[in-house]
Amino acid sequence: MSTQETDHIAACASIVHKGDPARFRAAMAAPLGLREKLLVLYAFNVEVARAPWVTAEAMIAEMRLQWWHDALGEIAAGGAVRRHEVVTPLSEYLTPEQALALQSLVEARRWDIYPDAFADEAALWTHLSNTTGALMRAALGLAGTETTPKLDEGLKAVALAGWLTAVPALIGQNRHPLPETSEGAIVRLASEGLAKLKTARKQPLPKLARRALLAGWQSEPLLKLALNEPQRVLNGTLELAPFRAQLRLARLAFTNRW
Structure with missing residues (x-):
């Protein structure tokens, strides 16, 4: 694993540790290979769950969720993917089908806005x-x-x-x-x-x-x-x-x- 990849995993682990301590503890009980994947996935979830609540403006919240929806679309397309501490490692682990399936999670989070x-x-x-x-x-x-x-x-x-x-x-x-x-x-x-x-x-x-x-x-x-x-x-x-x-x-x- 490159230094950059290690940094990405560490960043995701920090996000989950702070934002979702229960899932962090569960991920740490998994074997190393799966643990890294879960930490990236759970970091994605923390960021998406947080997106509707960081602003009182519905349009801005919608834009934040759309950003994640589009990022998953890029992963599913198999081409260039935006560089981001969570999106970059996520693109290494998800199949196109898994990325498309997670778009339903992003869509469902729109409920938090209204x-x-x-x-x-x-x-x-x-x-x-x-x-x-x-x-x-x-x-x-x-x-x-x-x-x-x-x-x-x-x-x-x-x-x-x-x-x-x-x-x-x-x-x-x-x-x-x-x-x-x-x-x-x-x-x-x-x-x-x-x-x-x-x-x-x-x-x-x-x-x-x-x-x-x-x-x-x-x-x-x-x-x-x-x-x-x-x-x-x-x-x-x-x-x-x-x-x-x-x-x-x-x-x-x-x-x-x-």
């Missing part, structure tokens, strides 16, 4: 599939594995767990993260998420693919917490104790589960 509500729970599940779901499908691809319909449902559940932790912050930004904010609706979502996750985990996966999905390490206990104490979703206390969370990550990494 205060539109989800029409129903089906619309929310679609959004989860197009954001964190798309990210995890890309991670699987970097590990050499394609998703399946049942596995994809589990990825939506992983996305839901993270989404529920962000509900108070999104409401504070005048967004409408849930079609319905009653405790009953939260219980229903958490229950469905746990069922999806249980089914997905029964699917056989290569060892490297399970490492790629380790980013969902907190999903099951978070969904169980939301199921049993739905008020935590609304009051901003849906989280695991740091020691418990770290212990769970270590256990899943050691047993090669996700």
